[in-house]
Amino acid sequence: MTEVVATNETILVVGGGISGMTAALEAAETGKKVVLVEKRPYLGGRVSQLYKYFPKLCHPTCGLEINQRRAKMNPNLTIITMAEVTNIEGEAGAYTATVKLAPRFVNDNCTGCGDCGKAVEAEFDDEYNYGMSKRKGAYLPHVMAHPMQYVIDPRIIGTDDAQKAKAACKYDAVDLDMTEREIKFPAGAVIWATGWQPYDAAKIQPYGYDRFDNVITNVEFERMADPKGPTGGKIVRKDGKEAKNVAFIQCAGSRDRNHLYHCSRICCMASLKQTHYVVDAYDDAQVTIYYIDIRAIDRFEDFYQTVRAMDNVKFVKSKVANVITDKEGNPICRGVDTEGYHRYENTHDLVVLATGMEPSVAKGDFPVDIVINREGFIEPDAANGGVFAAGSASDALDVNRAVQHATGAALKAIQVVNRVARAEA
Amino acid sequence: MSDMNTAMIEKYRNSFLSEVEANVEEGEWVKMCMQCGVCAGSCPLGDAWEHTPQKIFMMIRAGKRDEVLQSDSMWMCTSCYNCIVRCPRELPITHIMHGLAHYAKRLGIVPQGQPTAKFAQLFWNNLMKKGRVNELKLGISLYFMNGFGEGVKTSLKMKDIGIGMVKTKRMNPMEMLGGHAVKDLSGFQKVIKKAQELEDARLAKHGG
Numbered sequence: 001m002t003e004v005v006a007t008n009e010t011i012l013v014v015g016g017g018i019s020g021m022t023a024a025l026e027a028a029e030t031g032k033k034v035v036l037v038e039k040r041p042y043l044g045g046r047v048s049q050l051y052k053y054f055p056k057l058c059h060p061t062c063g064l065e066i067n068q069r070r071a072k073m074n075p076n077l078t079i080i081t082m083a084e085v086t087n088i089e090g091e092a093g094a095y096t097a098t099v100k101l102a103p104r105f106v107n108d109n110c111t112g113c114g115d116c117g118k119a120v121e122a123e124f125d126d127e128y129n130y131g132m133s134k135r136k137g138a139y140l141p142h143v144m145a146h147p148m149q150y151v152i153d154p155r156i157i158g159t160d161d162a163q164k165a166k167a168a169c170k171y172d173a174v175d176l177d178m179t180e181r182e183i184k185f186p187a188g189a190v191i192w193a194t195g196w197q198p199y200d201a202a203k204i205q206p207y208g209y210d211r212f213d214n215v216i217t218n219v220e221f222e223r224m225a226d227p228k229g230p231t232g233g234k235i236v237r238k239d240g241k242e243a244k245n246v247a248f249i250q251c252a253g254s255r256d257r258n259h260l261y262h263c264s265r266i267c268c269m270a271s272l273k274q275t276h277y278v279v280d281a282y283d284d285a286q287v288t289i290y291y292i293d294i295r296a297i298d299r300f301e302d303f304y305q306t307v308r309a310m311d312n313v314k315f316v317k318s319k320v321a322n323v324i325t326d327k328e329g330n331p332i333c334r335g336v337d338t339e340g341y342h343r344y345e346n347t348h349d350l351v352v353l354a355t356g357m358e359p360s361v362a363k364g365d366f367p368v369d370i371v372i373n374r375e376g377f378i379e380p381d382a383a384n385g386g387v388f389a390a391g392s393a394s395d396a397l398d399v400n401r402a403v404q405h406a407t408g409a410a411l412k413a414i415q416v417v418n419r420v421a422r423a424e425a
Numbered sequence: 426m427s428d429m430n431t432a433m434i435e436k437y438r439n440s441f442l443s444e445v446e447a448n449v450e451e452g453e454w455v456k457m458c459m460q461c462g463v464c465a466g467s468c469p470l471g472d473a474w475e476h477t478p479q480k481i482f483m484m485i486r487a488g489k490r491d492e493v494l495q496s497d498s499m500w501m502c503t504s505c506y507n508c509i510v511r512c513p514r515e516l517p518i519t520h521i522m523h524g525l526a527h528y529a530k531r532l533g534i535v536p537q538g539q540p541t542a543k544f545a546q547l548f549w550n551n552l553m554k555k556g557r558v559n560e561l562k563l564g565i566s567l568y569f570m571n572g573f574g575e576g577v578k579t580s581l582k583m584k585d586i587g588i589g590m591v592k593t594k595r596m597n598p599m600e601m602l603g604g605h606a607v608k609d610l611s612g613f614q615k616v617i618k619k620a621q622e623l624e625d626a627r628l629a630k631h632g633g
């Protein structure tokens with residue numbers, strides 16, 4: 001799907017996470033032409049990698065499925081995956097976008113049967129599971145992926161595996177001759193929804209993420225809790241031991257001027273949610289949450305109080321100073337608490353770092369003129385012209401707030417293309 | 426209690442935080458502490474002293490003037506800088522600790538016999554004479570810091586190390602006779618005088 005028909009009345013949406021999808025659908029459903037460009041081979045962004053949503057503890061796949069159905073039904077919406085915007089030139093009402101298309105090596109004939117995947121032998125780290133498992137060189141990114149099409153890893157191109165994949169496909173869907181391409185098309189307004197990425201936990205040296213197997217991040221923990229994830233939903237350590245005594249270290253990177261200036265807003269709630277995963281998994285679970293202060297904003301207070309009341313959950317008001325390990329590899333959290341200044345050294349099975357969100361696009365890497373704040377998020381500013389941020393590209397937001405923000409961005413973009421339409425009429 | 430201490434108590438009655446902000450080097454940072462505890466947990470000697478930086482900063486805000494200024498905790502800081510590099514709020518913790526120690530010294534309320542305070546005074550006196558530290562004299566005055574008997578004992582204990590240092594030219598016994606100065610001793614004295622003026626002006630600004 002690479003033929004893009006666009007005009008100055010088209011809205012370009014960059015990033016197909018929950019925010020980009022929302023903005024694209026809201027705009028398309030008002031009758032506007034929308035092109036949605038997504039870097040990954042599938043839509044949904046990071047919420048597709050979450051097991052459950054706070055506060056309802058429902059599954060993200062549910063909301064994503066509704067959006068995917070809306071997308072399929074809407075003729076105004078063109079979706080391009082494995083595509084990255086490399087340049088945007090022009091001004092509000094008259095932009096030209098340059099988009100780089102990476103080859104999927106699989107065309108629209110793909111039925112998702114998976115025969116290519118079975119035929120291929122080479123394996124690579126599965127990015128969907130943050131490298132906690134392997135996937136084949138021909139793969140479906142995840143079971144609910146949209147589009148439901150396989151991808152061939154460029155690293156097997158030119159090897160026997162590529163030929164095996166091609167031979168295995170009964171639908172002539174494997175096309176090994178695809179190459180990287182660049183396309184250019186016009187747009188009147190741009191919605192920038194490139195989202196977030198987890199802060200690199202290895203940079204928080206005292207917590208030893210790069211040194212200790214049993215120190216992991218909250219995004220990895222989401223994958224672990226998911227029955228479709230790398231451990232089949234079992235909360236276990238790399239050495240196979242059940243992780244019943246789990247510690248969460250809040251503000252890992254956030255609210256720390258050595259790392260991220262901002263509060264990431266969602267990680268308190270994420271850890272409270274993940275506490276449910278642990279206590280649901282084991283009757284004799286023991287959870288400890290180390291925190292500076294819990295930021296369960298407005299209506300999330302109830303969620304917090306529920307967890308707070310659990311008798312196998314302990315809250316320690318202290319930012320852990322450092323993590324060491326014992327001979328069995330058990331992580332030990334060390335520090336001093338703020339309620340009495342007691343020095344502690346607590347041994348756990350597993351430490352989960354509540355790492356924060358940072359913008360997925362680095363400050364200097366925006367292919368478009370746009371105002372960026374100290375934290376690296378997009379600032380609303382008249383100087384941005386017809387480019388509007390949506391969702392967590394604008395700030396650390398949860399899904400609810402990201403979606404509200406995206407709807408607002410859609411309205412702003414619609415106003416711009418409406419002006420173009422009036423001028424052209 | 427010194428006159429200056431009495432005057433300060435009157436001036437800042439019930440507002441020890443303001444007093445620290447006005448009179449302690451980097452003291453204006455104290456209010457930025459969010460009590461996370463990282464400094465307390467990161468200090469390699471933290472469990473050896475009575476008050477960690479985290480606790481000291483809370484005590485300052487709670488107005489615990491006597492407990493803070495007469496604590497010997499800030500004198501125990503080894504300047505390892507672990508807390509500074511880790512503090513999420515970038516407080517210059519080490520410098521505040523030294524600032525507190527210095528302020529207590531100015532007020533004349535350092536705990537009796539505090540060894541770091543004694544050593545600091547010896548170091549300063551030694552340095553001021555020639556603009557450089559005379560290590561031989563400083564070492565010896567350190568041995569005798571706690572009286573003549575202990576001084577003789579420590580000197581004998583360290584004898585072999587001393588001889589070794591002389592042999593490897595790490596120490597010159599002639600330094601005992603006066604010792605050599607920095608090239609421009611009067612220039613050095615001017616620098617110190619200027620620094621003293623600046624410090625006095627800073628304190629005068631706050632009426633200290």
Ligand SMILES: Cc1cc2nc3c(=O)[nH]c(=O)nc-3n(C[C@H](O)[C@H](O)[C@H](O)COP(=O)(O)OP(=O)(O)OC[C@H]3O[C@@H](n4cnc5c(N)ncnc54)[C@H](O)[C@@H]3O)c2cc1C
Pocket residue numbers: 014015016017018019020037038039040043044045046047050052053054055083084085193194195196197198218219222266270273355356357360361390391392393397398399400402
């Ligand atoms: C551990 C954890 C748990 C969480 N749990 C919850 C929860 O339970 N409930 C909740 O409400 N929120 C939760 N959140 C927050 C939630 O993940 C975010 O609110 C949500 O992902 C924001 O969606 P988004 O579309 O703005 O960004 P993203 O999900 O990051 O989507 C951005 C999309 O843009 C694409 N993209 C990036 N760069 C480019 C480019 N240059 N060109 C094209 N495409 C690009 C990306 O591939 C991605 O698909 C959690 C967060 C964490 C860290």
Ligand code: SF4
Pocket residue numbers: 250251252254255262263264265266267268269293294295354356
């Ligand atoms: S949401 Fe909680 S854990 Fe995350 S940065 Fe803010 S206070 Fe820290």
Ligand code: SF4
Pocket residue numbers: 457458459460461462463464465478479482511512513514515516518
């Ligand atoms: S590390 Fe910094 S913010 Fe935390 S308690 Fe110490 S001084 Fe305060």
